[in-house]
Amino acid sequence: xxxxxxxxxxxxxxxxxxxxxxxxxxxxxxxxxxxxxxxxxxxxxxxxxxxxxxxxxxxxxxxxxxxxxxxxxxxxxxxxxxxxxxxxxxxxxxxxxxxxxxxxxxxxxxxxxxxxxxxxxxxxxxxxxxxxxxxxxxxxxxxxxxxxxxxxxxxxxxxxxxxxxxxxxxxxxxxxxxxxxxxxxxxxxxxxxxxxxxxxxxxxxxxxxxxxxxxxxxxxxxxxxxxxxxxxxxxxxxxxxxxxxxxxxxxxxxxxxxxxxxxxxxxxxxxxxxxxxxxxxxxxxxxxxxxxxxxxxxxxxxxxxxxxxxxxxxxxxxxxxxxxxxxxxxxxxxxxxxxxxxxxxxxxxxxxxxxxxxxxxxxxxxxxxxxxxxxxxxxxxxxxxxxxxxxxxxxxxxxxxxxxxxxxxxxxxxxxxxxxxxxxxxxxxxxxxxxxxxxxxxxxxxxxxxxxxxxxxxxxxxxxxxxxxxxxxxxxxxxxxxxxxxxxxxxxxxxxxxxxxxxxxxxxxxxxxxxxxxxxxxxxxxxxxxxxxxxxxxxxxxxxxxxxxxxxxxxxxxxxxxxxxxxxxxxxxxxxxxxxxxxxxxxxxxxxxxxxxxxxxxxxxxxxxxxxxxxxxxxxxxxxxxxxxxxxxxxxxxxxxxxxxxxxxxxxxxxxxxxxxxx
Amino acid sequence: xxxxxxxxxxxxxxxxxxxxxxxxxxxxxxxxxxxxxxxxxxxxxxxxxxxxxxxxxxxxxxxxxxxxxxxxxxxxxxxxxxxxxxxxxxxxxxxxxxxxxxxxxxxxxxxxxxxxxxxxxxxxxxxxxxxxxxxxxxxxxxxxxxxxxxxxxxxxxxxxxxxxxxxxxxxxxxxxxxxxxxxxxxxxxxxxxxxxxxxxxxxxxxxxxxxxxxxxxxxxxxxxxxxxxxxxxxxxxxxxxxxxxxxxxxxxxxxxxxxxxxxxxxxxxxxxxxxxxxxxxxxxxxxxxxx
Numbered sequence: 001x002x003x004x005x006x007x008x009x010x011x012x013x014x015x016x017x018x019x020x021x022x023x024x025x026x027x028x029x030x031x032x033x034x035x036x037x038x039x040x041x042x043x044x045x046x047x048x049x050x051x052x053x054x055x056x057x058x059x060x061x062x063x064x065x066x067x068x069x070x071x072x073x074x075x076x077x078x079x080x081x082x083x084x085x086x087x088x089x090x091x092x093x094x095x096x097x098x099x100x101x102x103x104x105x106x107x108x109x110x111x112x113x114x115x116x117x118x119x120x121x122x123x124x125x126x127x128x129x130x131x132x133x134x135x136x137x138x139x140x141x142x143x144x145x146x147x148x149x150x151x152x153x154x155x156x157x158x159x160x161x162x163x164x165x166x167x168x169x170x171x172x173x174x175x176x177x178x179x180x181x182x183x184x185x186x187x188x189x190x191x192x193x194x195x196x197x198x199x200x201x202x203x204x205x206x207x208x209x210x211x212x213x214x215x216x217x218x219x220x221x222x223x224x225x226x227x228x229x230x231x232x233x234x235x236x237x238x239x240x241x242x243x244x245x246x247x248x249x250x251x252x253x254x255x256x257x258x259x260x261x262x263x264x265x266x267x268x269x270x271x272x273x274x275x276x277x278x279x280x281x282x283x284x285x286x287x288x289x290x291x292x293x294x295x296x297x298x299x300x301x302x303x304x305x306x307x308x309x310x311x312x313x314x315x316x317x318x319x320x321x322x323x324x325x326x327x328x329x330x331x332x333x334x335x336x337x338x339x340x341x342x343x344x345x346x347x348x349x350x351x352x353x354x355x356x357x358x359x360x361x362x363x364x365x366x367x368x369x370x371x372x373x374x375x376x377x378x379x380x381x382x383x384x385x386x387x388x389x390x391x392x393x394x395x396x397x398x399x400x401x402x403x404x405x406x407x408x409x410x411x412x413x414x415x416x417x418x419x420x421x422x423x424x425x426x427x428x429x430x431x432x433x434x435x436x437x438x439x440x441x442x443x444x445x446x447x448x449x450x451x452x453x454x455x456x457x458x459x460x461x462x463x464x465x466x467x468x469x470x471x472x473x474x475x476x477x478x479x480x481x482x483x484x485x486x487x488x489x490x491x492x493x494x495x496x497x498x499x500x501x502x503x504x505x506x507x508x509x510x511x512x513x514x515x516x517x518x519x520x521x522x523x524x525x526x527x528x529x530x531x532x533x534x535x536x537x538x539x540x541x542x543x544x545x546x547x548x549x550x551x552x553x554x555x556x557x558x559x560x561x562x563x564x565x566x567x568x569x570x571x572x573x574x575x576x577x578x579x580x581x582x583x584x585x586x587x588x589x590x591x592x593x594x595x596x597x598x599x600x601x602x603x604x605x606x607x608x609x610x611x612x613x614x615x616x617x618x619x620x621x622x623x624x625x626x627x628x629x630x631x632x633x634x635x636x637x638x639x640x641x642x643x644x645x646x647x648x649x650x651x652x653x654x655x656x657x658x659x660x661x662x663x
Numbered sequence: 664x665x666x667x668x669x670x671x672x673x674x675x676x677x678x679x680x681x682x683x684x685x686x687x688x689x690x691x692x693x694x695x696x697x698x699x700x701x702x703x704x705x706x707x708x709x710x711x712x713x714x715x716x717x718x719x720x721x722x723x724x725x726x727x728x729x730x731x732x733x734x735x736x737x738x739x740x741x742x743x744x745x746x747x748x749x750x751x752x753x754x755x756x757x758x759x760x761x762x763x764x765x766x767x768x769x770x771x772x773x774x775x776x777x778x779x780x781x782x783x784x785x786x787x788x789x790x791x792x793x794x795x796x797x798x799x800x801x802x803x804x805x806x807x808x809x810x811x812x813x814x815x816x817x818x819x820x821x822x823x824x825x826x827x828x829x830x831x832x833x834x835x836x837x838x839x840x841x842x843x844x845x846x847x848x849x850x851x852x853x854x855x856x857x858x859x860x861x862x863x864x865x866x867x868x869x870x871x872x873x874x875x876x877x878x879x880x881x882x883x884x885x886x887x888x889x890x891x892x893x894x895x896x897x898x899x900x901x902x903x904x905x906x907x908x909x910x911x912x913x914x915x916x917x918x919x920x921x922x923x924x925x926x927x928x929x930x931x932x933x934x935x936x937x938x939x940x941x942x943x944x945x946x947x948x949x950x951x952x953x954x
Contacts, residue, residue: 092936111932237761287769
């Protein structure tokens with residue numbers, strides 16, 4: 001009976017270590033590794049051959065004869081598995097979509113397995129390993145006692161690994177992994193290169209696999225290459241998904257319930273048919289449970305969001321006190337910003353939010369007139385401009401676009417576009433559908449490289465940089481259709497954008513929280529204030545996917561500001577948004593510009609433009625049609641022609657116009 | 664040299680099998696944008712149906728047809744019961760891949776329950792190998808190559824000239840647009856599953872005849888060779904899959920001739936991985952790949 005329990009405990013803990021490792025790879029960062037078990041095998045082999053003595057049995061060649069202490073072998077096994085994981089990642093994973101990479105990981109694992117299984121001189125081929133020494137050495141102890149020792153060791157390792165998972169989860173490194181998992185392009189737009197954190201976590205996961213393999217072989221003392229069946233990897237994956245991927249407690253639950261529990265239950269199923277039938281039935285049940293879970297409860301029995309830290313200490317709670325400042329109006333109830341909020345930010349004239357703005361050009365009075373002493377916007381990076389709000393138009397060019405060209409497979413979207421933008425101004429970019437506005441924004445954000453022409457930011461030529469590079473130069477953006485990280489809380493969505501987070505370094509995240517904790521607190525406060533300023537205080541903890549369209553756009557603005565940009569690109573910030581929210585966005589954009597941030601926004605809503613834009617650039621057919629105030633643009637006959645689709649271009653001579661659409 | 668050419672000859676036979684399955688996978692991926700992990704088991708199922716029919720005395724070609732129809736129907740049913748509900752919810756392709764793992768568990772073990780894990784012998788006695796120029800091929804190989812070429816040609820004609828074929832291509836190009844043009848995309852997807860199942864079954868039977876034995880894991884062990892060919896050719900590109908299959912098949916046999924038969928699959932995988940390093944989008948640019 002005791003042996004039954006300790007045996008169960010050993011296997012439960014070892015399987016749990018594997019699932020926790022798999023959770024780091026798939027649950028935390030979305031990297032699907034179908035060949036996880038090969039890393040377990042590598043750990044087992046290395047642990048065995050480094051601790052065994054010289055071969056005494058003729059024909060056995062694998063033993064190196066090093067007779068290292070067991071714990072050295074164990075750690076070596078982990079390290080070799082980790083190095084192998086890193087190599088596989090570098091070779092294959094970096095550039096493939098995660099379902100394709102899963103297939104490639106299997107191909108690589110097959111090569112390794114094939115080598116071990118077939119190439120005799122290496123590990124004695126398909127004979128496998130046996131007589132692996134016990135960690136107690138030659139001491140003569142009972143099977144029960146030995147299994148108890150291994151159980152204690154495995155439980156200790158498991159505890160350490162769960163603690164590591166927890167650390168990573170709560171650190172900026174973990175947040176970065178989650179955001180890459182949710183939407184790699186968003187993280188790229190804020191300067192993050194996905195593969196660096198991913199390779200770190202893939203390596204750590206492989207290390208855990210190696211340790212689990214070492215523990216297993218010290219326990220069962222034999223290993224056959226036939227045991228690396230891909231089936232094992234899939235059962236681990238099923239356990240992870242059933243338990244709850246992303247949540248380390250879910251990993252433990254899955255390992256114990258699905259692997260151990262089902263294994264034990266199937267022992268009691270009376271044997272029927274031929275010998276393999278019970279096992280086959282068990283595998284069918286696992287397959288069915290996997291499909292049903294994915295379909296009806298994809299987040300698993302214990303979802304990621306149930307982690308206690310997420311609910312209490314997590315995103316919002318640290319600010320329970322100070323966050324009161326942000327308890328301003330939410331968007332659905334555009335009640336006046338009263339109380340704390342108003343006191344905090346006199347610039348947000350009370351009751352202004354509720355009172356609809358006049359449809360005519362926004363009276364300039366309430367907005368720029370008030371100084372903005374306490375707008376929680378950090379100064380943009382490397383501003384050469386004077387004090388906020390004091391920028392004179394034309395004084396200082398931030399962005400200069402010169403003759404930029406971009407074609408999609410022959411269709412010229414941007415055809416020699418040139419204009420410049422002054423620092424601290426708000427420029428509206430308008431034009432009929434197909435004018436090339438969004439393409440231009442994609443070029444400025446680094447997602448597309450201009451095929452010719454130049455983009456100059458603050459005197460520096462920047463055309464052709466990738467999104468991460470543009471982000472590091474101080475360009476932030478919102479997307480044409482709001483892109484949020486749907487399963488992450490609003491606060492985390494915003495915090496990921498902050499530049500230079502020290503806790504994103506895996507080693508610092510794991511072993512030196514003091515290096516980043518203060519920065520983290522400050523960032524959290526900043527994010528809470530920004531969200532409060534945008535009316536989202538009561539939604540900090542909600543998954544961003546559950547926000548309304550307008551709220552998502554507001555959240556995107558907060559996220560972009562979190563990056564402390566010099567240039568803010570906004571692609572249709574008011575598309576599909578309630579008029580009240582549009583007014584709030586207009587107000588905020590003016591205030592953002594007043595701090596010296598330069599804003600370029602695409603919009604179709606003329607009322608909105610009249611509130612926010614200092615001037616507008618009108619594009620049609622990939623070129624600048626005209627530039628000036630909105631009124632001037634409205635009266636310009638080419639603009640009217642471009643929007644209404646009249647044969648317009650006689651005056652300009654070039655293309656016959658067939659511009660359709662428009663607002 | 665003649666050694667090499669002979670290996671190429673074997674390679675053509677292997678490639679013709681891999682090509683059928685790879686084109687089936689690729690066609691389905693091009694329409695649904697995910698990998699069905701259970702294709703290996705589809706192949707095995709088709710082979711078992713054909714084997715059962717054949718041992719019961721049914722004419723071989725009729726048995727192949729029965730196997731093909733059985734797998735085609737299995738594909739349609741699997742789509743309805745397993746995959747379609749996920750696709751309607753718009754989940755990530757990874758989720759569908761994992762759902763396919765679950766389906767593979769169920770199918771593979773159902774095969775064990777029905778036909779037991781014991782390997783079965785399945786071969787046709789068609790006489791000894793023939794010398795054709797530099798190649799040495801068995802009549803079975805020749806039939807397989809012929810069948811594969813004929814089926815792929817038929818598929819090509821169907822995709823190019825028939826209304827259904829055009830509907831499939833339209834759906835794979837842009838499912839929403841196809842839908843709004845009045846194409847019944849559900850029907851197109853079902854049809855695609857059926858055709859893919861049919862081709863897969865023929866490939867499975869070819870595989871089994873080449874190896875002369877059949878067990879519940881026969882198809883599964885070949886799954887990654889097929890996926891390798893698909894990825895190499897460019898995911899979602901049926902014509903690329905043919906090219907990928909040709910490369911994988913011929914390489915496998917050349918490696919088998921020169922190194923050691925035991926490593927031939929590894930070498931093919933190695934080449935696929937290395938080629939993907941230089942061309943992650945596949946030989947013909949894949950769809951939906953993030954790079």
